[in-house]
Amino acid sequence: MKAAAKSAETYFRAAAAALAMRSDSSGPDMSVALLKRHYGVTGSIATLSSEVERTIEVGIPDGGRCILKTSTRPEAVDSFRFQTSALAGLQGAAGFVAPTVLRTRSGELMFGEEQTCGYLQTRMEGIPLHQVVPTPELLFRTGRALAQLDLALAQVNVLAAHRPILWHVGCWSRLMELEQYLPSGSVADRVRAAMAEYLEFVEPQISNVVWQVTHNDPSPFNMIVTGQGLGFIDFGDGCWSPRIQDLAIAASHVVSDPTLPLGGAEHLIAGYASIIALSRLETRLLVGLMRARQSALILVNYWRAHLFPADAHYIKKNVARAEHGLSILEPLDVAFGEAAVLAAVSSSLP
Incomplete structure (x- = not known):
């Protein structure tokens, strides 16, 4: 019982600490370089509101739009692993719509380099x-x-x-x-x-x-x-x-x-x-x-x-x-x- 309570307390403290940190949007923006390096994509970018990771809307030359999410936080690796594996697993499911994860040039669902990780997905059009x-x-x-x-x-x-x-x-x-x-x-x-x-x-x-x-x-x-x-x-x-x-x-x-x-x-x-x-x-x-x-x-x-x-x-x-x-x-x-x-x-x- 004490071990379970301690584990729950540890979980809560770690979860609270993650939301007590300022958004990644306050740091330097490397989105253009990351898009080019990992996806071979160039286009216009615009920063979107986000409470945790940096979220960028990407306008590509063919008229399409994508969403790039990046973070420098260590815990973001697991967060992005969850998000990308969930979205990839939902492709083709019926009854609802979800974004599509776009794979990197090396075929991965997400990328990581030095202190930054992230992934690219399609932007859902709607209201x-x-x-x-x-x-x-x-x-x-x-x-x-x-x-x-x-x-x-x-x-x-x-x-x-x-x-x-x-x-x-x-x-x-x-x-x-x-x-x-x-x-x-x-x-x-x-x-x-x-x-x-x-x-x-x-x-x-x-x-x-x-x-x-x-x-x-x-x-x-x-x-x-x-x-x-x-x-x-x-x-x-x-x-x-x-x-x-x-x-x-x-x-x-x-x-x-x-x-x-x-x-x-x-x-x-x-x-x-x-x-x-x-x-x-x-x-x-x-x-x-x-x-x-x-x-x-x-x-x-x-x-x-x-x-x-x-x-x-x-x-x-x-x-x-x-x-x-x-x-x-x-x-x-x-x-x-x-x-x-x-x-x-x-x-x-x-």
């Missing part, structure tokens, strides 16, 4: 979900696509799935260390209540649901409406976790309508369950997981905004949504939460 009106039909399709993604990820041989990730549920019991960075008042009260419920009710049972490799961050910024269907980008937080975690995360982001028990997440949950049936335990845990994820997002991002005030606007891009969603889900106890999920699962679109 992020947060910029689209979230109709019931679209949310239902989003849930179906997410379930198809999870089915595909369960079949992929992914590398470095157990590397430290602060967004992993194994870290959540320690996240209240960050509550000093929360604004006082109702937000802090709701976060404390949600995390207390997680510790008391959800965490003791979470090992009894299905675990697999997951995306672990299907936010409205990482889900894209494309002409070929729903797409998923940014697998940087992916890891080995409860499968239902992907549903809990995506659903937690679309809680917005106070007139509905689950704030409109009903439609996304129904879509997911139409592909992957939820177990009775998953049905009971889902709302608690949704609230805990909203709370984790609030805690981590207030902390990181304190560390990096110049980047606070970008860091907190999902916080207002999480705070509003948490306020909607607050009245649901375990029994009412389970009933609401069961009602959503048994429903269908008109």
